[in-house]
Amino acid sequence: xxxxxxxxxxxxxxxxxxxxxxxxxxxxxxxxxxxxxxxxxxxxxxxxxxxxxxxxxxxxxxxxxxxxxxxxxxxxxxxxxxxxxxxxxxxxxxxxxxxxxxxxxxxxxxxxxxxxxxxxxxxxxxxxxxxxxxxxxxxxxxxxxxxxxxxxxxxxxxxxxxxxxxxxxxxx
Numbered sequence: 001x002x003x004x005x006x007x008x009x010x011x012x013x014x015x016x017x018x019x020x021x022x023x024x025x026x027x028x029x030x031x032x033x034x035x036x037x038x039x040x041x042x043x044x045x046x047x048x049x050x051x052x053x054x055x056x057x058x059x060x061x062x063x064x065x066x067x068x069x070x071x072x073x074x075x076x077x078x079x080x081x082x083x084x085x086x087x088x089x090x091x092x093x094x095x096x097x098x099x100x101x102x103x104x105x106x107x108x109x110x111x112x113x114x115x116x117x118x119x120x121x122x123x124x125x126x127x128x129x130x131x132x133x134x135x136x137x138x139x140x141x142x143x144x145x146x147x148x149x150x151x152x153x154x155x156x157x158x159x160x161x162x163x164x165x166x167x168x169x170x171x172x
Contacts, residue, residue, distance in 0.1 A: 001024050001026065001066050002030065002064070002065040003020050003029045003030070004029075004032055005068075006052075006054075006055025006056055006058055006070040007031060007070075008032070009136060011139065014152050015152045015155035016159055018152065019163070032059040034055040034056075035054065035055070035058065037050070038050055040120055042073070043077065043115075045101075048086070048087040049072070049099060051070070051074070052070035052072040052089040053089040054070065055070030056070030058070075060091055060092075066092060066093060067090055069162065069163075070091075071088050071155055077116070081106050081107070082111075083107065084104070085104045086102050088102075090159075090162040098162040098163055098164060100164070105141060105144060107140070110128075121135070122140075125140045135151070139151030139154075
């Protein structure tokens with residue numbers, strides 16, 4: 001079995017590998033470069049799902065995989081504040097689609113303000129903690145939870161939810 005990931009991000013590929021190892025231990029996981037087709041910083045759940053779906057479909061075709069997985073982080077602004085979330089879409093060769101979300105983390109207002117002005121979360125988090133490329137390491141999730149939940153772990157639950165339809169006969 002071949003599983004493609006619509007990203008070369010070490011965090012996203014590791015999250016998929018961790019989940020796939022539990023379900024299909026013999027499967028090969030391949031990271032690919034795939035465009036989301038949405039803004040650099042998606043600002044709605046719809047945009048996050050669309051970006052993840054575009055990445056999944058692109059990676060599926062690129063490596064002729066059995067399942068393509070796309071992961072897209074996004075922010076969602078509401079009257080309760082701005083939230084960080086991540087969407088995962090899994091697509092198989094027959095066109096079946098699974099969608100998963102790992103949860104929503106409220107962002108501090110000082111960070112939300114910068115995003116509302118058009119900045120991207122990754123560079124904002126780099127600036128806040130004085131490090132470079134935090135989104136390829138602990139990410140905002142790790143930073144804001146004091147590493148109780150790593151960015152990789154945050155994606156893993158969403159990946160499980162997205163592939164559930166491919167591993168559970170109750171979805172058939």
